Amino acid sequence: MTISRANASSPAGQRYVPQRIWQARERYFVDGLLPVDLVEHPLLQSWERCRQSGLGANEHVAFAPVERSTLSHMMDSERHWLDLAQSELQQLAAGVAEAGYAAMLTNACGTVLSVAGNISQRSIALRNAFRPGVDLSEMAIGTNAMSVAIAERRAVKVLGPEHYFSDNQLFHCCATPIFDPQGHLLGTVDVTRDTPGLVAGAMALTQACAHRIERKLFDAMGAFVKIEWVGADGACLSFDSDGQLIAASSSARRLIDLPTVREGCRFEDIFEGDFSRWVRSHRENQRQAGLLNLNGGVRIHANAVFEGATPRVHAVSGAAMAEPPRQVSSRPHDPGYLANFQVALRAFEAGLPTLVTGETGSGKEVAARNLHLGSRRRKAPFVAINCGAMAPELIASELFGHVEGAFTGSARGGSPGKIEAARGGTMFLDEIGDMPLSLQVALLRLLDSGEILPVGASRPVAVDVRFICATHRDLQSLVDQGLFRQDLLYRIHGFNLRVPPLRERADFDAVLDGLCEKVGIRSSQLSSSLRHALQCYPWPGNVRQLQHALTLAAALAEPGAPLSLGDFNLHAHAPAKEAVARTASSTLDMGQAMRDSIAQAMERTNGNVAAAAALLGISRATLYRKLKQLPR
Structure with missing residues (x-):
């Protein structure tokens, strides 16, 4: 569109001037011009997103609730x-x-x-x-x-x-x-x-x-110490006992130019001086108020409130852990998932086998690693094996090891196997639903006795290993089909940690920021509208799909340049028959993303409009309206 400027020099401003808005609508919807001086920029951007998505200004709006x-x-x-x-x-x-x-x-x-x-x-x-x-x-x-x-x-x-x-x-x-x-x-x-x-x-x-x-929400979070700016409109930071930043109010984030609380941000990254010495000084002198220097020299007056709690998303309450964990591979911020994770960690520490369930790509192995890193076994090995990625005849020797001469091609002197390699630590069995029935018996024996019998051996070997199993399948359904042992299901299901799919997670921004850092994308390269578009995409491949899309975007875009939705080749993850019907455009605007999402949802639900609407998080009436706009 061509940019249009009115003779009046003042912007739309705060006053409601309907004449200006009607003039802007005529220029935009009738003349095809961008009335940049008649409508505030965020509203004009929204108009543009609607137009690019194929929405017509005179369409009927149906306010229909979801199922x-x-x-x-x-x-x-x-x-x-x-x-x-x-x-x-x-x-x-x-x-x-x-x-x-x-x-x-x-x-x-x-x-x-x-x-x-x-x-x-x-x-x-x-x-x-x-x-x-x-x-x-x-x-x-x-x-x-x-x-x-x-x-x-x-x-x-x-x-x-x-x-x-x-x-x-x-x-x-x-x-x-x-x-x-x-x-x-x-x-x-x-x-x-x-x-x-x-x-x-x-x-x-x-x-x-x-x-x-x-x-x-800020006050509801426990903290070791909260630091409140004096006279700074509620600016407040919360730290755990290690000096790691765990929460920041909106005004505090603006003051220190920190859009989100990132993993690993410490007291020393914000203030001059050492956290431990600062805490010791305040406690010895019984002070609450004092001066703090921000890194860079700006001095602030602050109150320190010591609450005594030591919240960590991976910590176990009480005296269950003599030494608190220092690191977790990827800390969740979704409060519902976080609460379940903390319960799962307590169950894991109590010796209960843990079953991690969730869709493919949702991060089940990350959850398992976090349980290991949050436990007293974190200094011992974490060994993972995918039961669905190995030939059935090799799983036994991989898991339990073998003695010399156990089979043709066996290693001289034998091999200890994965379970023995995890001694003192954690064994992660991914896709446990794909384990052959014959090995399920051996695993059940191990869980009951704490002993393994290497292939070809006559004597069992005692091992100290905690087990975490994971699956994306319905194990009870497999039991009903005779493909999984009911007694083994009871044994591995000491506690079930469900990893929510990406579309259900309340911490999408945190997941996105963590993956951006991992693939080398700066947060400043993602605009608010792009973040919103990515959050509303269904991501059937979950976190794994998002990481692949970010990796591709980083490779396609100019280094450091702002990213657009066109850099995220989302249609590459859609079913093949959608790709055949799609045009050969190399860019993907928001309208294309919407159409791809709808087509993918309809494909996954076999054309069931109600189910597809639920999957997309929109009403049936809205989906019917959008389906009418799709090219035949």
Whole structure:
């Protein structure tokens, strides 16, 4: 599109001037021009994303909620922060009720989680939109305050005709993003009314609500010490007893220019001096307030609050661990998964065999390594073997070892096998469902007796090994088919740690940042809109697929240059018959990503629209509308 500039030199600004917006709509939708001085840049970017996705401004908008089962799962996955946010949402709704506003919370993809306020007398459209489970994402209902706040990571307002779809022009709304204590997006808080204009104070109240929710989440985290800036609008940092940063409030992250709390960030990376000496000085002098120098010389006045807790995502409570672990291969930030992981770690430390389940590529081996590294066995070997990647006739000797002469080609002097190599440590059996029945008997004997019988040997060998097994298959179904022993299932299922698929994880940003660091991509190369697009992609291959896509993007892009969705060759992961029907375009804009996601979901669900909508996290009505837009 060609850029259009009006004669007036002032930007759209904060005032609601409908004449300017109507003028902007005419230039954009009729004349095909970009009215850069009539509409704020984030809104114009949203219009462009909608247009590039094939959305028409005059399409009918259907505010249809997702299936009840999908909503129930969605609510459960957001429960860790949603419960804390309810009272703040009610307080916000009460504060704006007289001005005709209703309030809502959405998740990070724009789906309504909770609503508050008296909406019974409002318009049908507003009542339809303000329902838990309704998809209010940009791809579902076009430009709106929640979706733009998610894309921009800041508070925004969208008034009347600034909405992309004509059906939504009665709405006047403002929204503020909500972040967890590590800086990862959780969702938004929004106030909307169906009468014109933005009432003074509505935006400020929405921002204050988001800040209170964030503070509640911050305070709910235990810490060894919390450092609070004096006179810095709630800026606060939390550290564990090793001096590792575990949480930071939004204002603190802005002050120290830290978008997210990254793995391994320590006290010394932020402040001058040594953490241990600083703690000792404060405790010896019984001081709470004092001066701290940021690296670079800026001096701040801060209060130190010692809470005494030593939270680590991999720590075991109480005296179960004499020496706390120092490292975990890839720390999860999803609160629901994190809580399950901590329980699994306690079970593992208690000697219970642990079964890790999850989809292919979701990170089951990473979870197993984290359990090992978080345990007292972390200094001993961690040995992994994939039962589905070896010939059945070789698994026995690989696992249990063999004596000399046990079979043709056996090693001179014999071989100890993987289990004995893991002595004192952890043995990880991946794809345990693929283990032959004959070996399942031997594994059951080992779990019961703590002894192995090498191939060709007559005497068993005692071994001290803890087992973690993993599978993406339904083991009970295999038992019913006679392919897996019921008694072995009971034996390896001391505790089940489910690794959620990437599309369900609340810590997508943390996973994305960790993988970016691993493949050499700087966080500054990913715009907010690109992050949002990647988060809303279904990722059927989970973390492994995302890592491969990032590796490809790093290889295709110029070093250090901002990445675009076109650098992520997502269609390469789609089924072959989709690739045949797809054009030979070498770039993938957001519209193409949406079409690929829909086609992939329909393929995976054998054309079941309801199931595909649930997989994509959108309503059936939205999916039907998008299916009509797909090329025949």
